[in-house]
Amino acid sequence: MAEVGSGLRRNVSMVVSVVLVTFISLTFVGTAILLQMQINQMKGYWYDRAQVAVYLCTDTDTTGNCTGAKATEDQREQVQEQLTSSTLKPYIEKTYYEDQGQAYDRFKQQFKDSPATEFVKPEYLNETFWVNLKNPSQADVLVESLSKVAGVQSVVDQRGYLQPIFNLLNASSYTAIGIASLMLVAAVLLIATTIRLSAFSRRRELGIMRLVGASNRFIQTPFVLEGVIAAAIGAVLAGGAIVAVVWFFVRNYLAQRFSGTAFIGMGDAAVVVPAVIVIGVLLAGLSAFIAIRRYLRV
Amino acid sequence: MIKFDQVTKVYSGNPSPALDDLSLEILKGEFVFLVGASGSGKSSFLRLVLKEEKPSRGQIHVLGQRLGALSSRKVPYFRRNLGVVFQDFRLLPNKNVFDNVAFSLQVIGKSKGFISEAVTDVLKLVGLAGKATRMPHELSGGEQQRVAIARAVVNKPAILLADEPTGNLDPTTSAGIMALLERINQGGTTVLMATHDASIVNQMQRRVIELSNGAVLRDEQSAGYQTQALPIQHSTGVSNTTGIQTIPGLIR
Numbered sequence: 001m002a003e004v005g006s007g008l009r010r011n012v013s014m015v016v017s018v019v020l021v022t023f024i025s026l027t028f029v030g031t032a033i034l035l036q037m038q039i040n041q042m043k044g045y046w047y048d049r050a051q052v053a054v055y056l057c058t059d060t061d062t063t064g065n066c067t068g069a070k071a072t073e074d075q076r077e078q079v080q081e082q083l084t085s086s087t088l089k090p091y092i093e094k095t096y097y098e099d100q101g102q103a104y105d106r107f108k109q110q111f112k113d114s115p116a117t118e119f120v121k122p123e124y125l126n127e128t129f130w131v132n133l134k135n136p137s138q139a140d141v142l143v144e145s146l147s148k149v150a151g152v153q154s155v156v157d158q159r160g161y162l163q164p165i166f167n168l169l170n171a172s173s174y175t176a177i178g179i180a181s182l183m184l185v186a187a188v189l190l191i192a193t194t195i196r197l198s199a200f201s202r203r204r205e206l207g208i209m210r211l212v213g214a215s216n217r218f219i220q221t222p223f224v225l226e227g228v229i230a231a232a233i234g235a236v237l238a239g240g241a242i243v244a245v246v247w248f249f250v251r252n253y254l255a256q257r258f259s260g261t262a263f264i265g266m267g268d269a270a271v272v273v274p275a276v277i278v279i280g281v282l283l284a285g286l287s288a289f290i291a292i293r294r295y296l297r298v
Numbered sequence: 299m300i301k302f303d304q305v306t307k308v309y310s311g312n313p314s315p316a317l318d319d320l321s322l323e324i325l326k327g328e329f330v331f332l333v334g335a336s337g338s339g340k341s342s343f344l345r346l347v348l349k350e351e352k353p354s355r356g357q358i359h360v361l362g363q364r365l366g367a368l369s370s371r372k373v374p375y376f377r378r379n380l381g382v383v384f385q386d387f388r389l390l391p392n393k394n395v396f397d398n399v400a401f402s403l404q405v406i407g408k409s410k411g412f413i414s415e416a417v418t419d420v421l422k423l424v425g426l427a428g429k430a431t432r433m434p435h436e437l438s439g440g441e442q443q444r445v446a447i448a449r450a451v452v453n454k455p456a457i458l459l460a461d462e463p464t465g466n467l468d469p470t471t472s473a474g475i476m477a478l479l480e481r482i483n484q485g486g487t488t489v490l491m492a493t494h495d496a497s498i499v500n501q502m503q504r505r506v507i508e509l510s511n512g513a514v515l516r517d518e519q520s521a522g523y524q525t526q527a528l529p530i531q532h533s534t535g536v537s538n539t540t541g542i543q544t545i546p547g548l549i550r
Contacts, residue, residue, distance in 0.1 A: 205390060208388060208401065212377065212449070213377035213378035214374060214405035214406055215406075
């Protein structure tokens with residue numbers, strides 16, 4: 001143990017750089033993991049709320065199956081029948097119908113500060129069946145079977161609106177992972193170099209140890225510990241940074257600003273921090289172990 | 299104790315072998331000088347005994363173990379039975395005499411109590427009992443070599459290998475070192491010493507193995523540095539002549 005301490009003291013600057021590089025790289029790793037968690041959470045949150053809208057024709061529609069005439073009572077009932085038929089029923093959790101009056105009320109509420117409300121009349125708005133699916137990813141079934149039905153203007157899966165956001169978040173999390181892995185490679189190489197340097201400065205002792213028959217484990221343990229301790233310090237700092245990001249940025253800023261959205265919490269950080277520390281310690285131990293093997297060859 | 303059976307050692311990049319089909323045997327309790335010109339294979343021989351190198355061909359047995367069959371994980375445990383002394387002492391400059399000797403016991407995991415007892419004893423044996431707390435740079439060359447010998451024998455090895463232990467020392471100091479090696483040999487340790495020092499070999503009159511180009515040129519009991527007999531003469535009796543004892547062991 002005393003040897004580990006003296007080894008760490010002997011090349012302070014190298015150890016500091018190991019600490020910093022593992023700190024930064026593991027912070028990136030942790031952030032990438034948290035971002036993925038956030039994406040999953042948002043997906044769960046939004047997909048649960050995302051519905052499939054079956055818009056019926058209005059007097060002014062000429063798109064889809066519409067001919068500029070409002071969907072008839074019969075047509076509306078036909079759609080209703082389809083939704084409750086045995087083919088579609090198993091996919092559907094619940095359905096509700098919104099007539100033009102209700103659509104107008106909702107529109108007025110959503111755009112109450114916009115001048116658009118003055119021009120829009122209830123007749124312009126579609127009657128709509130809002131459908132919640134049991135599994136949101138099966139919207140295609142609904143789109144396929146309903147979009148050809150007479151009186152239906154279009155069938156829209158709202159998930160489509162969310163996809164670009166998730167793509168963006170995904171891209172940034174992959175970028176973070178890419179940077180993290182580059183930094184981790186740098187950290188591993190730096191640890192290996194530090195350990196070799198440390199072993200080189202102690203080569204007299206190592207030579208004598210080998211000569212008098214010190215076991216390989218006895219010789220390599222201090223070096224491996226040296227690498228592991230340096231990396232562990234970096235990993236703990238990274239863990240602290242991750243907790244700080246979650247606490248100050250996500251919980252106390254984002255979550256307060258966007259109270260309608262689900263954000264990751266300290267529970268997620270509590271999963272990521274130990275993972276990051278384990279990754280750091282394992283990588284450091286492995287790279288130190290490989291680096292020191294050269295000095296053990298007999 | 300040590301047995302070489304048709305051992306050849308070729309280093310890569312050098313076509314002529316360092317050891318060429320060498321066969322010889324060293325028995326328990328013997329004191330053997332290994333002589334020969336530089337490059338004759340003395341150091342290769344010692345390195346092979348230590349299993350620092352592998353032979354290119356042939357078998358080496360040391361202490362009843364076939365070295366070729368020894369896994370590298372077991373080499374450290376094998377080496378605990380060997381003591382080694384070098385021309386350049388190889389002490390740790392930042393440790394005092396006691397700690398230098400104790401180091402070799404610490405790294406093989408001996409207890410504190412055992413270490414302090416064994417080190418005190420061995421320092422007495424080599425005549426450095428009063429200098430346990432000195433640092434290596436405060437000692438003369440002869441004293442440093444005594445520390446190195448103490449370190450080599452503190453674990454009571456069966457074999458002591460010495461690679462020109464007197465190479466850096468003046469004749470009087472050398473004589474003191476030889477007296478010490480003699481005493482260690484009398485304690486039952488087999489001593490194998492590579493040397494260029496003709497006067498020591500002549501004085502001691504012990505078994506002499508002379509190597510030349512990796513082969514045994516002569517192997518004589520009770521011989522001198524230069525041959526006085528026909529090459530490769532095998533006599534059976536081990537000499538008890540210990541001429542060195544007439545020289546007082548100088549301890550400064």
